[in-house]
Amino acid sequence: VRYSAAPTFVQHCLTVASDHYYLLFFLIPLFLLLIFFVVEDDDAVVIMRYRSYFGYFVRKWGSLVIVGGLFLVVQALAVVIAGIALPLESDWSIADGTVTKELFDALSGLFSSPGLALASLSAYLMIGLAVIIWLMMGLAHFISRSWMLRLVITWYLLSVLALKLAWLGQLPITTFAHLVILHHNLSGYRLAVTVLTTAVLVSLIAYLVKKQWNRSFSRRGWRPRGITAYYCQILLTAKNLVILGLVVTALVFWNYRQAGGNLSGLDWVAGLFAGHGTGQFYVLGFLEMLILSGAPVYLIAVFVERMTNEHSVFVTVRLNKRSQMVGGILTAAGLLLAIYALLLFFIPLLAMGLTDRPLDAPTLGLLGLSVAMRLLDLVGQVLFVTAIYCLTGKVIVAFFAWIAACAVSLLPVPGLPIGLSSLLRLDLTPIGTEGLPPWLAGSILLVFAGGLSPWVWHLGRKYLPRY
Numbered sequence: 001v002r003y004s005a006a007p008t009f010v011q012h013c014l015t016v017a018s019d020h021y022y023l024l025f026f027l028i029p030l031f032l033l034l035i036f037f038v039v040e041d042d043d044a045v046v047i048m049r050y051r052s053y054f055g056y057f058v059r060k061w062g063s064l065v066i067v068g069g070l071f072l073v074v075q076a077l078a079v080v081i082a083g084i085a086l087p088l089e090s091d092w093s094i095a096d097g098t099v100t101k102e103l104f105d106a107l108s109g110l111f112s113s114p115g116l117a118l119a120s121l122s123a124y125l126m127i128g129l130a131v132i133i134w135l136m137m138g139l140a141h142f143i144s145r146s147w148m149l150r151l152v153i154t155w156y157l158l159s160v161l162a163l164k165l166a167w168l169g170q171l172p173i174t175t176f177a178h179l180v181i182l183h184h185n186l187s188g189y190r191l192a193v194t195v196l197t198t199a200v201l202v203s204l205i206a207y208l209v210k211k212q213w214n215r216s217f218s219r220r221g222w223r224p225r226g227i228t229a230y231y232c233q234i235l236l237t238a239k240n241l242v243i244l245g246l247v248v249t250a251l252v253f254w255n256y257r258q259a260g261g262n263l264s265g266l267d268w269v270a271g272l273f274a275g276h277g278t279g280q281f282y283v284l285g286f287l288e289m290l291i292l293s294g295a296p297v298y299l300i301a302v303f304v305e306r307m308t309n310e311h312s313v314f315v316t317v318r319l320n321k322r323s324q325m326v327g328g329i330l331t332a333a334g335l336l337l338a339i340y341a342l343l344l345f346f347i348p349l350l351a352m353g354l355t356d357r358p359l360d361a362p363t364l365g366l367l368g369l370s371v372a373m374r375l376l377d378l379v380g381q382v383l384f385v386t387a388i389y390c391l392t393g394k395v396i397v398a399f400f401a402w403i404a405a406c407a408v409s410l411l412p413v414p415g416l417p418i419g420l421s422s423l424l425r426l427d428l429t430p431i432g433t434e435g436l437p438p439w440l441a442g443s444i445l446l447v448f449a450g451g452l453s454p455w456v457w458h459l460g461r462k463y464l465p466r467y
Contacts, residue, residue, distance in 0.1 A: 009086040014118045015100050016079045017125070018107075020181050024159060028176050031071060032152065035064060035133060039140040053213040057141075061134055068129040072122075090115045103183060110186070121182050128180035131198055138205035142216060165353030174198055227324050231332040235303045236339070244340050247295040248347045251288060256351070265352045265363040272348060273370035275422020277435075279412030289419060290406060296340045296378060297402060300333045301385050305395040308464050326460035333382055341375040369438060370423060376445040377421035381405075383452035384418070390459035415441075417448035 016022060041047065042060070050056040092108040104114075111117035139148045159175035162168045174197040177184050185191040208215075255271040256263070263271070275289040276282065307329060348367060352359060381402060388398035402418075409419040414436055419425070425435040436444075 007087065008089045008091070008114075009083045010088070010090045010114045010118060011100075011104075012083040012086055013079055014104075014107075014114050014121070017118055017121045018100070018103055018181070018183055020163065020177060020184065023125075023181055024163070024177055027075060028156070028159075028180065031068065031129060031132075032136075032156070034071060035067070035136065036149075036152075038064065038067075039133065039137045040145065041141055052210075054210045057137065057209050057213075061130075061137055064133045064137070065130045068133060069126060072126060072129070076122075106186065107183065124182040125180050128176075131179055131202060132176070134202055134205060138209060141213070142208065161350070161353075165350065166359070168353065172197060174201075227328040228331050231303075231307060231328045232335060234307070235300070235332045235336055240299050240336070241339065243299070244295055244336075245343055245347070247291060248340075248343045249351075251292055252348055252351050254288075256355070265357040265359060266366060268352060268357065269348060269363060269367045269370060270423055273374065273421070273423050275419060275424055276410060277422065277424035278410060278414065278416075281410055285424075286406075286410070289422060290403070293374070293378060293381060293406075293419070294402075296337055297381050297385055298399065300336060300382050301389065301395050301399055303332070304329055304386060304389060323457070323461050325464060326457060329460070329464075330386075330456070333386075334379070337375060337378050337382065340378070341371050344374060345371045366428070370421070373421035373426075373438065373442060373445070376442060376449060377417075377419065380417055380445055380449040380452060383449060383456050387452060387456045387459055390456070390463045393463070415444055417444055420445055 047053060047056050050059070090113050092104055092114060107114075107117045111120060136148070136152065139151060143151075156176060158168070158173065159177045162173075162175050162177055172193050174194050178190070178194045179198065185194050252268075252272060255268060258271070272292075274285065275292075276285040307325075345367060349359070352363075357363075384405065385398045385402050388401045389395055392398060405418040409416045414425075420436075420441050426441055427435050427437050435441075
């Protein structure tokens, strides 16, 4: 920093204190590692020396805040040593073209001198670290260490992504960056959002520690039980979710490469969900439609075959009636489709943010409409495959019947439900396609899925399990 940014000592210190890459990729991870193993409760003998658990909690938080202050002092000493021999003048003048010119111009409108800005940023950083300690102590008390680690890693990843994804920073989500970096809160209502969300979280932890300190919110307490939980555990595996994520990512990247990278966010979404029209045949479009819809359909078809053919007598004994089995299978399949819909929504958003595509209202609206239509379409397709499997007992027959139905949907007959979520079959002004209005297509898909549901329920109770 000294050799690339600031000509004076105060500007050097201010540059380090405002460098979000240094703060987010070095200081925060090091601080989290420092306190991660000490935020958990001490032995009961130690806690019993206080009048209440809340009193113990507050005093321990105070001691950890002191540790955090010493941590910042060590960081400050390193910065001061690096700035030795720099001039001591305190002004805002800095050469054009430096990486901190824009930031200094913004800070000069809020603070009268770099020294005041440095003091404000440092105080905000210390307050942010104190809030992080408070929240992590609350998490460590009420949930297990493994779940606390997952939440902290997710929170940190959101902080990193917010640096690149402008739309993520505009959401009412307070990340590590918002808590410790003051100038990340200077646009619009961001500071008010940060203060409000932080106050809510701090108050919630304070209430739980004071009134509900003897409770535990571990996963074991709310884990679903019964045949549905058993099926969800088998279908919703990390392997299956990774497969679905890779399929969506590959198709997003493929559409980006097909256009040579020269496409807007609206065109990107339209290309991803274009599918295939009617009365024509394009090999690549048909394959994309099969892959995007076929990934979850295939995983669910294999799952249904496995659960019905390998159905153990111990599971059968625990069932009061066959409808429990059918309901459990369909519930697990529905959860997988819901997760797939989330992947279809957020992975394109992430890709557009990483490639600096603007996220405007038409793009977001088209993405939401496309995902909702695809989810309705997939529900009908899964029910169709399940019904064919119940009748034939062969998953390969059911899957080929689904492919045949997709091929039949290419005929110039409007309103065929399979594949009707393809944007090329809808009347959408933003992308200039002609076809059925979205409300009519959605109604057809809803009627198709609703009509198949009782039939699949009847066939499932009649033919499943298959011995």
